[in-house]
Amino acid sequence: MAAHDHSHHDHAHGDPLQSHVTTTNRTRLWITLVLILGFMVVEIVVGVLADSVALLADAGHMVIDAAAIALSLVALEYSTRPAGGRWTFGFRRVEILAAQINGFTLFVLAGGVIVESVRRLAAPGEVEGGWVLAVAAIGAVVNLLALWILSGADRRSLNIEGSFQHVLMDLFGSVAAIIAGAVILWTGFNRADAIAALAVAVLMLRSAWGLVGASSRVLMQAAPSGIDPDEVGRDMACLSGVVQVHDLHIWEVTSGFPTLSAHLVVARTADAQSVRRVVETRLRERYGIEHSTLQTDHEAPRLHTVARDDRPPKPDGQEV
Numbered sequence: 001m002a003a004h005d006h007s008h009h010d011h012a013h014g015d016p017l018q019s020h021v022t023t024t025n026r027t028r029l030w031i032t033l034v035l036i037l038g039f040m041v042v043e044i045v046v047g048v049l050a051d052s053v054a055l056l057a058d059a060g061h062m063v064i065d066a067a068a069i070a071l072s073l074v075a076l077e078y079s080t081r082p083a084g085g086r087w088t089f090g091f092r093r094v095e096i097l098a099a100q101i102n103g104f105t106l107f108v109l110a111g112g113v114i115v116e117s118v119r120r121l122a123a124p125g126e127v128e129g130g131w132v133l134a135v136a137a138i139g140a141v142v143n144l145l146a147l148w149i150l151s152g153a154d155r156r157s158l159n160i161e162g163s164f165q166h167v168l169m170d171l172f173g174s175v176a177a178i179i180a181g182a183v184i185l186w187t188g189f190n191r192a193d194a195i196a197a198l199a200v201a202v203l204m205l206r207s208a209w210g211l212v213g214a215s216s217r218v219l220m221q222a223a224p225s226g227i228d229p230d231e232v233g234r235d236m237a238c239l240s241g242v243v244q245v246h247d248l249h250i251w252e253v254t255s256g257f258p259t260l261s262a263h264l265v266v267a268r269t270a271d272a273q274s275v276r277r278v279v280e281t282r283l284r285e286r287y288g289i290e291h292s293t294l295q296t297d298h299e300a301p302r303l304h305t306v307a308r309d310d311r312p313p314k315p316d317g318q319e320v
Helices: 016-050 053-079 094-122 129-151 158-187 191-219 229-237 272-287
Strands: 002-008 242-252 258-266 291-298
Touching (some): 016 053, 016 129, 016 158, 053 191, 094 191, 129 158, 158 191, 191 242, 229 242, 229 258, 229 272, 258 272, 272 291
Parallel strands (some): 258 291
Antiparallel strands (some): 002 291
């Protein structure tokens, strides 16, 4: 006796609460995007006029921030589209592909900043420390405001959390530029600008590594971070009615969407559907796995078997 069940817990887009959360996230992302783009233009203009590679590096980082926020908005838009036709999971993985592009672009941008910073260390130019200090200070305020706006969004979504982390990294870049501007203004040490740019480049590399690493895990269908398949399998096997768990696979369709499939062997006297529901509840409550495909089969009856005896035959009249 066997049963196959595909348990798909779909978050209906018609849910008023979910629609409200999506609308709130979208509004906060748009406000943050406008803030970032507006200040990015100011930073580029002043960076060119003040001959500051630190400001230009920070502006480059803000370009990536803006792109990340724009992609978050695109991902939100696509996530509202229902699955259908060939797209049985919808377009949820668009944000993963975008993260790959963003990550590799960030690597290239960081490389350019490093090359220019090293050149400036060898032959520093005349940097207007006052302008650098003033603009970087305004940038820090803008980033703090953007962080405050995003903190009110649903940060349980990795999509939103990714945008939050981008802006946080940019805040660190603004702080580095503030320090560089102050040092130049008070000591005339122009190489401080290039050193600050190198610090921003390190932040870019850190962000790039995180983006590429996380998105690659999803594309390679690795188990989600924080979920140990062996632990999950043992936990499932310990539940009442479960005899064996095999063919276990855990992966992510997109960030925050863990998926599991497994074959359960249940006890002959157990109700397969009841056992399946117990397993689903455990997966949902303990591991946050809402989407699971569980195939159930009852344990085979134990039949009387006689094994071959390879021992030499006993002489007649003796017991074997």
